[in-house]
Amino acid sequence: MILKPQDIFICLKLVTKGRQPWTYQQLSAELFMSASEINAGVRRARRARLAGPGPDGASPQPNLLALGEFLIHGLKYAFPPDRGAFTQGVPTAHGASPLAGAPGTEGGDPIPVWPHPQGPVRGYAFSPLYRSVPSAALADPALHELLALVDAIRDERSRVSNLAVRELTARLR
Numbered sequence: 001m002i003l004k005p006q007d008i009f010i011c012l013k014l015v016t017k018g019r020q021p022w023t024y025q026q027l028s029a030e031l032f033m034s035a036s037e038i039n040a041g042v043r044r045a046r047r048a049r050l051a052g053p054g055p056d057g058a059s060p061q062p063n064l065l066a067l068g069e070f071l072i073h074g075l076k077y078a079f080p081p082d083r084g085a086f087t088q089g090v091p092t093a094h095g096a097s098p099l100a101g102a103p104g105t106e107g108g109d110p111i112p113v114w115p116h117p118q119g120p121v122r123g124y125a126f127s128p129l130y131r132s133v134p135s136a137a138l139a140d141p142a143l144h145e146l147l148a149l150v151d152a153i154r155d156e157r158s159r160v161s162n163l164a165v166r167e168l169t170a171r172l173r
Contacts, residue, residue: 001047005079005129006033008071009136010041011050012150014062015172016142021059030140032132068172072165076154081112084125089113090134091121094160096148097141098167102160112155126151146171 013031014022024042028035042060045051050070054061094100095111112126113119116134128134129147137144149171152164 001044003044003048003050003078004041006037007041007045007048007050008075008079008150009130009133009147010038011045011062011067012146013136013140013143014051014060015064015067015146016140019055019061021054023059030136032135033130064172068169071150071168072153075150076156079129079154080156081151081154082125082127083112084115084127086110086122087113087115087125088117088122089115089119089125090137090144091119091123092126092128092137092148093151093155093158093164095121095123097145099148099152099160099164102163112151126155 009031010027013027024035024038027038031038042051046060050063050067051060052063091100091111091113093112094102095113111121111123113121113123114128114134115125118138119134133147137147149164149168152158153161153168155161158164
């Protein structure tokens, strides 16, 4: 079993759902992934102990303690981002809420963006965890914020990674 970046994407979506039940078809539509990809990702996340059985026994839920530990201490080593040229896209890391405008982010430097033709801003390309991240983030602001916090931690150049860690930890409680 090898954990894949899309497994983290799926777990973060489950965090936004809280304790409410969900279906694979529902997640498929919301994450722009196939139901079989969702199923495989949930199985890998359960095997890695990043998710476990839900209270109803049917809908697996994220293991918030383990997920937080992995996101803060392991994700940047397991799935480092690639950077690219200036492009149109969806803001992430310190370019997106809740970190946009935080101390240490001001300046004239371009922000990181997930390349996407309907993205609202221009910045330097920053590889998302999965190809459908920009579309899912545009459709779900809460997921967008979690993904942006995770990207601020993934980015070893980030001046706000400590702030991102604090904010992510608070959201996973």
